[in-house]
Amino acid sequence: MKRLLLLSAAALLVACSNEEAPPEPVRPVLSVEVKALNQEDLGRFAGSIQARYESNVGFRVPGRIASRNVDVGAEVQKGALLATLDPTDQQNQLRSAQGDLARVQAQLINAQANARRQQELFNRGVGAQAQLDIAQTDLKTTQASLDQARAAVDQAKDQLNYVELRTDHKAIVTAWNAEAGQVVTAGQQVVTLAQPDIKEAVIDLPDTLVDQLPADVVFQVASQLDPSITSTAVVREIEPQAQSATRTRRTRLSLTDTPPGFRLGTAISVTLSSAIKPRLELPVSALQEVDGKLRIWVVDPQTQTVAPREVSLISRTDATVVLANGVKSGERVVSAGVNSLKPGQKVKIDEGSPQ
Structure with a gap:
């Protein structure tokens, strides 16, 4: 009887051993697509569109202003009468x-x-x-x-x-500094005229940033009211001294092109960026350290499996890591749950994963 029991148990073990092991479960994961960074953001600043050439004009003789013929914002042609003195x-x-x-x-x-x-x-x-x-x-x-x-x-x-103040070029009146009835001296600033043909972007940059600007700095200029209106710009002039109150330096930028939406006085947003050697940035949660080595998990889009890959680190913050190599732009990397993965494991990419 005991011998029969032993034979039955042995037969049961053989039957169990012939059955296939259950498959590994498909694990849902979050992932991100790797994108190469070619620009380094240096900051965003507010500014305005201004005329490159402005002139402050006045009467060549003293007297009392009898009339003011145009208002601020008016566009005047060459020879237009701006104001007159009592003659x-x-x-x-x-x-x-x-x-x-x-x-x-x-x-x-x-x-x-x-x-x-x-x-x-x-x-x-x-x-x-x-x-x-x-x-x-x-x-x-x-x-x-x-x-x-x-x-x-x-x-x-x-x-x-000379009691008649006229323009010697096409211009836009941007400011009046005297009113009718006011007595002015010869050469005193009365009105400011801007030439509308050539415009530029004007911003105030921190003094410390100006000293660190690279030679190949790129400026992206966009209208604050309509961000789709954009242009690029390069430095034309930077004031040599910072303003004592704000510690900023007035910077004038030459626009590569001037869209019609860039009218004089338009509020703009200027982003500073610098060209850098292409690098790869990932969430810090995508990085795993094993035996002193850093690795990430790359998703194979054909088989929907993951494989570890060693990487080299350039820099690290609380939220992101910058990699020197180990992954290419366009590949998809697991961004969460890396510690529970195994090589060759099938995964299901969460549809809500960032692209």
Whole structure:
């Protein structure tokens, strides 16, 4: 009886050994697609679109502003009238100069007649040489006075013309610094004009960042109201000294192209980035350390299995790791649950995994 029991148990063990082992369960995992980074972000700053060329203009003569003919934001053509002064003083100066000219012209007629008379007397032998010399000298002096009076009239006419402030180029009025009724001096800044043809981006950068900007820095410029309006830019000018209150330096950027949406005064967002050697960034949860070596788990899209792969680390933060090699752009890597995987294990990629 005991022998029969032993034989039955042996037969049962043989039958069990001939059965196949149960398959490994398919494990759902989170994964990410590897993407190479070619740019390093240095920051994002706010700024505005401004004209590269601006001019602060004023009257060439002093006086009281009689009228202001355009408003801020107006686009004016070459020769357009911006403002005028009260012309009373200049008109009086012109009349005074014209009166002096008439007086000198009358004096010249007398001097010419006297010079001719003295010359005739001298030619007949009844006139003295001294009287002839005096007459000729008086004629030359009067002629010089006439030239001076004519110049004074021309100058007075110019002064009268200067009571009108006109543009010498197409421009947009960006600021007024004086109002009608205000008395201004010659050359005092009255209005600011911007040439609209050439625009640039203007931002304020921290003084510490300016000193660290690489030579190949790239600026991405986008409209704050419509981020789809973009352009690239390069540094044209950086102020040599930082502003004492903010410790920032005004930076002017030349735009590669100027979309129509980049109007003067448009608020922009400027992103600074620098070209770097391509590198690979993954979530820190994708990294596994085994026996002092770092590895990741790469998903085979054909077989839906995973395999470990050793990698080299460049840098690490609380959230991400930057790899030097071991994986290629476009491959998919398990981003969570790496400690429970085995080589060749089948996995199910979560549809909610980031792409």
